[in-house]
Amino acid sequence: MELIDAIPVRHPWRWVGAAVILLVVILAIQSMTTNPKFYWGTFRTYVFDVLVIQGVGWTLVLTVSSMVIAIVLAILLAFMRQSDNPLFRYVSWVWVWFFRGTPVYTQLLFWGSVGVLYPKIILGVPFGPELLSWDTATVINATVAAIVGLGLNESAYLAEIFRAGLKSVDNGQMEAAEALGMRRSKVMWRIILPQAMRVIIPPTGNETIGMLKTTSLVLAVPFTLDLTFVTNALASRTFLPIPLLMVAAFWYLVITSVLMVGQYYVERHFGKGVDNVMKAPVKVPPPAAADPIMLPRGNNLA
Amino acid sequence: MPDATHTSAEQAAQPVTVKPLVEIQGVHKFFGDHHVLKGIDMTVKPGEVSVIIGPSGSGKSTLLRCINLLETLSAGRIYVHNDLIGYREVNGKLHDLNTKQIATQRREIGMVFQRFNLFPHKTALQNVIEAPTQVKRQSKAAAKLKALELLEMVGLSDRANFYPSQLSGGQQQRVAIARALAMEPELMLFDEPTSALDPELVGDVLEVMKNLAKSGMTMIVVTHEIGFAREVGDTLTFMDGGVVVESGNPREIIANPQHHRTKEFLSRVL
Ligand SMILES: Nc1ncnc2c1ncn2[C@@H]1O[C@H](COP(=O)(O)OP(=O)(O)O)[C@@H](O)[C@H]1O
Ligand SMILES: [Mg+2]
Numbered sequence: 372m373e374l375i376d377a378i379p380v381r382h383p384w385r386w387v388g389a390a391v392i393l394l395v396v397i398l399a400i401q402s403m404t405t406n407p408k409f410y411w412g413t414f415r416t417y418v419f420d421v422l423v424i425q426g427v428g429w430t431l432v433l434t435v436s437s438m439v440i441a442i443v444l445a446i447l448l449a450f451m452r453q454s455d456n457p458l459f460r461y462v463s464w465v466w467v468w469f470f471r472g473t474p475v476y477t478q479l480l481f482w483g484s485v486g487v488l489y490p491k492i493i494l495g496v497p498f499g500p501e502l503l504s505w506d507t508a509t510v511i512n513a514t515v516a517a518i519v520g521l522g523l524n525e526s527a528y529l530a531e532i533f534r535a536g537l538k539s540v541d542n543g544q545m546e547a548a549e550a551l552g553m554r555r556s557k558v559m560w561r562i563i564l565p566q567a568m569r570v571i572i573p574p575t576g577n578e579t580i581g582m583l584k585t586t587s588l589v590l591a592v593p594f595t596l597d598l599t600f601v602t603n604a605l606a607s608r609t610f611l612p613i614p615l616l617m618v619a620a621f622w623y624l625v626i627t628s629v630l631m632v633g634q635y636y637v638e639r640h641f642g643k644g645v646d647n648v649m650k651a652p653v654k655v656p657p658p659a660a661a662d663p664i665m666l667p668r669g670n671n672l673a
Numbered sequence: 674m675p676d677a678t679h680t681s682a683e684q685a686a687q688p689v690t691v692k693p694l695v696e697i698q699g700v701h702k703f704f705g706d707h708h709v710l711k712g713i714d715m716t717v718k719p720g721e722v723s724v725i726i727g728p729s730g731s732g733k734s735t736l737l738r739c740i741n742l743l744e745t746l747s748a749g750r751i752y753v754h755n756d757l758i759g760y761r762e763v764n765g766k767l768h769d770l771n772t773k774q775i776a777t778q779r780r781e782i783g784m785v786f787q788r789f790n791l792f793p794h795k796t797a798l799q800n801v802i803e804a805p806t807q808v809k810r811q812s813k814a815a816a817k818l819k820a821l822e823l824l825e826m827v828g829l830s831d832r833a834n835f836y837p838s839q840l841s842g843g844q845q846q847r848v849a850i851a852r853a854l855a856m857e858p859e860l861m862l863f864d865e866p867t868s869a870l871d872p873e874l875v876g877d878v879l880e881v882m883k884n885l886a887k888s889g890m891t892m893i894v895v896t897h898e899i900g901f902a903r904e905v906g907d908t909l910t911f912m913d914g915g916v917v918v919e920s921g922n923p924r925e926i927i928a929n930p931q932h933h934r935t936k937e938f939l940s941r942v943l
Binding site for chain 1: 741743772773776777779780782783784786788790791792793794795796803804807808836837838849852853856
């Protein structure tokens with residue numbers, strides 16, 4: 372047997388393209404490094420500044436907690452939307468309509484001023500006795516307001532992504548599971564949702580990275596510890612906006628990269644059985660399996 | 674488990690007093706204005722293999738789906754093991770069963786689909802243990818033991834850790850049969866189980882079904898495999914246009930169809 376050793380098709384224009392891109396990158400780097408107005412010294416001073424690092428931390432906290440809230444709500448909303456119960460479907464629809472239909476900045480302003488609208492949170496019987504009450508300002512402080520505001524808004528967008536994901540799963544899956552006697556909620560959770568995740572994750576990764584940047588709107592609450600607010604404050608203090616913009620951009624890029632790595636692993640987890648099936652165990656069948664006398668039912672070694 | 678010792682001949686000689694496992698009485702089904710089932714009557718005795726044939730669109734799938742409540746009836750009654758399917762009858766008035774009660778009824782009825790419908794994110798073994806562990810709350814170890822037995826029975830013990838996408842159609846269908854059997858149903862429904870398979874893979878699946886029939890399982894099988902009907906079937910029902918045209922001993926009907934529509938259909942599939 373002679374193995375084929377063909378000469379691959381040449382792609383000279385790829386090399387030309389690569390050279391052009393490389394040149395542009397070199398010029399850009401050169402212009403950025405040699406242009407004194409970038410104040411790279413200032414960049415170096417502030418990039419690991421305690422305030423900046425804290426800002427990175429708070430931005431991460433806001434991003435992760437609001438996304439967790441949003442994902443939990445979105446699953447609930449998407450399940451409700453597919454429910455037999457018309458009340459659930461209606462509530463889910465209205466929720467999405469409202470939170471998608473108003474600007475997130477407005478919603479953050481609202482959560483920031485809940486304390487003004489309702490100074491006390493009271494648990495009790497309507498028109499009856501009070502059971503418990505709290506000062507709103509202590510329960511909904513700026514952090515809670517920012518996280519709740521971002522999370523609720525995002526849940527509406529994610530709910531649509533999750534709904535699309537659930538719809539992408541073949542109807543036969545629901546029928547097969549129900550025919551086995553599984554309850555609908557169990558089918559959704561164990562059979563439909565895990566398969567839908569393949570469709571849901573890429574746009575949700577998108578939304579998470581979007582959320583990372585949306586956290587800069589929390590000054591509406593006002594919440595003043597996130598990366599954008601801190602670097603802006605440092606910029607006005609030092610009168611050097613450019614290097615501090617660079618600091619913020621640097622950290623947003625770092626976080627985005629980390630999130631993308633995370634997404635890769637989550638995608639791999641939910642792609643099992645469908646993507647990369649070659650990675651699953653492929654056991655060599657025992658010799659007897661090929662023997663029709665040993666296995667009268669036959670055994671397709673497909 | 675039904676008596677495992679019946680042969681077809683003994684089955685035919687059984688006195689008619691044997692209580693049927695499945696009783697279908699005057700079943701109608703509408704999809705909107707579309708009258709799909711027009712008064713179906715049918716009984717299946719325990720341990721019997723009832724084969725349904727008929728042209729595409731005659732309502733065979735719809736009938737099977739009514740039996741395990743994937744569709745609701747428009748009229749008529751279906752009893753499985755004396756249980757009215759889908760409803761509770763109180764003073765002549767029907768009340769819908771709730772989802773929990775429906776799920777309970779379905780556990781007694783296994784279903785095998787034309788397109789397998791295995792769970793693609795689970796291995797063959799995980800597919801088989803899913804319902805026993807999640808619905809019957811069996812321990813994972815016990816369910817696994819039983820599942821491996823079932824996979825062995827369908828000739829796939831060496832494929833337990835394979836995902837459906839790594840299996841041929843015939844292998845997937847055999848896993849699907851094992852998955853349905855894992856719930857230990859008293860009735861198995863097959864909706865054209867070999868229609869989506871390459872011709873050379875059909876034999877293995879039919880072989881598994883034959884062995885299942887021999888073990889005494891009550892089965893309702895929609896198929897175009899006339900050979901299977903003749904060899905394994907205890908009764909053959911020919912449906913066309915939502916009605917039962919002819920029903921009886923498979924060998925007699927195949928050899929000597931009484932109705933011209935049956936004759937015409939058989940001449941096309943044989
Ligand atoms: N969910 C549905 N909605 C509307 N019509 C349907 C539906 N399911 C089946 N039908 C119609 O019912 C008829 C019988 O279908 P089916 O039971 O699948 O036939 P068979 O299995 O014998 O080929 C067909 O005309 C089909 O179009
Ligand atoms: Mg059909």
